[in-house]
Amino acid sequence: MTDTSPGTGTQSALDKTFDPAAIEAKWYAHWEANGLFRPHRPAAEPFTIVNPPPNVTGSLHIGHALDNTLQDVVVRYERLRGKDALWVVGTDHAGIATQMVVERQLEAAQDKRANYTREDFIAKVWDWKAESGGTITRQLRRLGCSMDWSREQFTMDPHFTKAVVKVFVDLHREGLIYRDKRLVNWDPKFKTAISDLEVETREVQGQMWHFKYPLADGQTYRYVERDAEGAVVLDEQRDYIAIATTRPETMLGDGAVAVHPGDARYSAIVGLLCEIPVGPKAQRRRIPIITDSYPDPAFGSGAVKITGAHDQNDYGVAQRNGIPLYRLMDEAARMRTDGSDYESSAARAGQLAAGATGSSAEIDEINLVPPAYRGLDRYAARKLVVADIDAEGLMLGVEDKVIMQPFGDRSGVVIEPMLTDQWYVNAAELAKAPIAAVRSGAIEIVPKTWEKTWFNWMENIQPWCVSRQLWWGHRIPAWYAPDGAIYVAEDEAAAQAKAGPDVTLTRDEDVLDTWFSSALWPFATLGWPEAQSSPSTCDGEVDRLQGETEGSRPRRITPPSVAKATATTPSQVDGEDQSLLAKHYPNDLLISGFDILFFWCARMAMQGMHFNAGQVPWKRLYLHGLVRAADGQKMSKSKGNVVDPLLLIDQYGADALRFFMASMESQGRDVKMDERRVEGYRNFATKLWNAARFCQSNGIAASSDLNAPNATSAVNKWIIGEVSETLAALDSAMAELRFDAAANIIYHFVWDQFCDWYIELIKGSFDDETKVVAGWVLDQILVMLHPFMPFVTEELWSKLGDRAHYPLITAKWPKPGVGVDTEAKAEVEWVIALVGNLRTAKNELGIAPGAKLDAYLPEPSEATRGIIERNGGAVERLARLNGIRFEPAPAGAAMQIGAGDANVVIPLEGVIDIAAEKVRLTKALEASTKEARSLDGRLSNPAFVEKAKPEAVEKARADHALHAAEATRLAAALARLG
C-alpha cells in the first residue's frame, strides 16, 4: 500500500515499484500548504525569477513545460542553497488572444460582440477568465513548479492597472508616449491596429499588373530604353507612363507617380501630369510625375505609383514630397462609403495635385472611391479595377509573381496599412539603456549569440504602436475635450482637473497592447510603484501571513519625483521589513523562449530600466529554443502534431518529463520531442527507487549529518570522493546554466557510480561504516537530484529515515566536502578495471556466466597484494572467481588478465577451447601494438617533441609505455599457450 499522506520523516517501507501518480499530488499539496515554496528567510540572500505569465485562459503546452521546468530547476537549486528564492507567478490578460476566444464562443452561439455593450462584453470575458483561468495554474502545479502562489498575480489586478496607468502617464509627460497619425498595420478582422511585431510577412503567390497611365491632355514624349551596354533597344513615341502594381485597387488613392531622378527615360515628363485610368471618364484624376530616390530604375518600368495611405514605402515617398494621403478603405478593409461624394472628392484632389493645400481632416473627408466601387471588399474592388482598365485597353499585361505579404499573426488575414490616429511609444529612446546594459554586461544574455540580435533590433527600432481598438485590456488613460485637446491623467478626476470644470471629457476608447503591461512584470509584481515609498506596508511576507489579496491592500500614490529618488536607495530595514521590490529587483534571471525576445524581454528591459532608475530588470537573460515534434517540425494545432505534456506526465510521471526537458536543453538548440527518452528517464526514477529500496532493506538509513562521514575503507572513501567530484561538476554546470550537462552529471553518478559499482561493491559487507556512508551518499543524491526530479526524491527522502522532520524541498545543498582520496580512487578504479577485464574475457571466450574460475596472482607487488586482500571478496563475487591465490598458476593453458601492473592468470584447462583464447589474445595484442606504434611514431617526430605542449608529450610517453608493456605481456601469454 502506498502511503497517501505526506511523510512525517519517519522511516517506512518502500513499495516494490515506483508509481509517480501516487506521490505527485500528495507532495505538491504538502509543499504548497506548508508554504515551502517560499520559506521564511528574511536574512537570506535573495534569488528572484519571474515567470513569463501565460495567457490566463490558456492551457499548458509543451513549450511551457520546457520553460517552467528550467525555471523550477534553478529555483529549487537556489532554494536548496539557502537563498530566499522567490519565483513570481501570475497570468496575463492577453488582450487580443482572450478577446478572440470569447468572440469565437459568441459566434458559436450565433451571437456577436456587437450585440453587447462594452461593459457587458468585458463582464463576459471576466466570466470566462473565472471559468478557465485556473487551468494553466493547475497544470503548472502538476509539473511540480514551486512558484510562490501566495502572491499570484494577474496583469489586470487593480494594483497592476495602477502601475500601467502610472507608466503611461509618466511616459506621456516625458514626451515618450505621444499620439500620432501615421500608417499603421491594420488588422481588418479584429479591426484594430497592431504593432510591427505582430505582423508576419509571408511569401504568397500573387500577380503583378502593368497599366498605362496616360499623360494629361494627350501629350507624348520620346521613350528610349537602353540595355546594360548602352545600346538602344527601344525608341518610340509614347502618350503614357507604364506602371506596375500588385494592388490595383489602391490606384484610386494614388497621389503621384514617382521615377528616379537619374532615370533618363522619364526626364522629359517629370513635372507633367498623368491620368489614373480608373473611375468615371469625365472625372479622371490627374496626378503629377515626380522624382524620388525610392524607385529603382532597373525594376519594372522604373515608375512607381504612389499611394501614401495604403503602402509603407509609398508613405515615405509621399511624406518626402508632400503628396496627399487619401484613405480608401474602412476598418474592415472595404472600399469606404463615408466622406464626400466622388465628384467633389476628385475635384478637391485635383486642386491638391495642382498645388493647393488642405488640413488632414479635410483630406480625410476626400473619398476617391468611385461610386461603382464603394462598399466593395478590397479584393472585389481589385477585380473590378483590373477588368475596367482592361476593357479600356490600358492594361499592358499581368504576370504571376511571388510577393511578400503581411499577415496578422493572430487573425491570419492580410494586414492593410491604414492611416489612423494611434498612441506611440518612443522606443528608440527607451532602447538606449538596454543596449548599453547588454554592452556593459549589466545584463548577460545566455547564450551569447543572441546579443547581436538584441543590438540589431534595438538599434533599428521603430515607434511602438501601443493602442488597440479592442475592449479587453487596460484602457488608455487619455480624455478628449470637444476641441480635440488631450488630457492624459491617472483618472478622470485628474483629467477633469487639468481640463477645467466646464469641459466635457470623453475617454479614449482604446486599450493598450498586452505587452505594454507585461513589460512591467519584473517590478509591478513586486509592489511597484507604491513599494518605493512605503516598504513596510507593501511587504510580501506580511501579505502571505495575512492571506490578503493584492487588490485589497491600501495603496498610496507616490509622486513620481519621490519615486525616482527612492528607487536607487533600497530601504535599509532588515529583510523582514524590506520591500519586496528593493530586495528582489533586479531579478537574478529571466528564462524565456527566444520567440518572445522582442515582444517581451526587450520591452521589460526598456520599461524596467526607465522606471527603476536605470536598474536592469534581470542580471541574466536565458533564452531557450522551441520544443519541436519528433520529426523536427514545429508543433501546431493545425498540423495535429502537438504533444500534450499532461499526457506525458500521466504516462511517465512529472519527474521523467522534467528530466527529459532539462537533459535536452543545450544552449542554442531547439528541443526535439523524443518520447522514448522520457520513458528512459522514467526508468531512471525507477532505478533510483529500487536502489533506495535495496539500501533500506539492508538497514541503510538517512544520514543525520551534512558532513561526509569518516571512512576507512577504500570503497567508502572512493564514493565520498565521487560525490565531491559530482557536486563540483554539477555546481559548475548550474552556474553556467548548462541544464543538459547538469542532468547528465547526476544521471551518471546515480546509475553508473552508485548503482552499478558502489552498491555492487558493498553487497558483501554491510558494516556500520558502510551503512553510514551509503546512507549519506543516498542523501546527497536525493538533494542533488531534487531540482530535476522533485517528487521521487521527496518521497524517498521521507521514507528513508527518522530524520528530524524537514522536507527535502528545503533541505541543505551538499557542501563541497572533503575532496578526493586519490589512493582510494586508484584502488577502486583498479578493482573496477580488473572485474571489467575478467567479465570481458569470459564473455569473449564464451565461458558460461555462472562458471566459477580459479585465479592466480603470482608474486604480486606489495600494493596489489594489499588491494586484493582488502577487495578480494568483491572481485570474486563480481567476476565469479573461486578466489585469488598469490602463487604461480599450475602449468598449462591459461588466460592472462591485466589490471595496472598486475597480471591475473586463469587456468583454462578443461574450461575452454584454447584456440578461442589464442584468437582473443591475438586481437588484443594487435590492438595494443597498433596503439603503441602510433604513439611511437608521434614521439619519434622531432617536431612533436619540440613544439608540442610538455604535458602532451608526457602523456604520449606514458601511454606508449603502458601499451608497450601490455603488448609484451600479451605476447608472453600467447607464447605460453603454445
Place this chain on the structure above:
RNA sequence: GGGCGUAUAGCUCAGUGGUAGAGCACUAUGUUGACAUCGUAGGGGUCGCAAGUUCAAUCCUUGCUACGCCCACCA
C-alpha cells in the same frame, strides 16, 4: 538583401587542438543478496564537402553544399 543557427554512431544529441562519447535502437547472454522500467558483454562513426593554419584539425580560418530560423520598403 542582411543576421543567426545546425550538419558527429541506425535515431535523438553531448564533446574536445593530441586517432571520438551518452541515451535509445541493434547483437549475444541471463550468473552475482534492489531493479527485466533490469544485469553483463559486444558491434557500429574517414565527426557534411574542399582548401588553409599547425608537429598534430572533428575542434581554429576561409570557401562551398544542405537544412532551419529571425530581420528587411523592391512597386
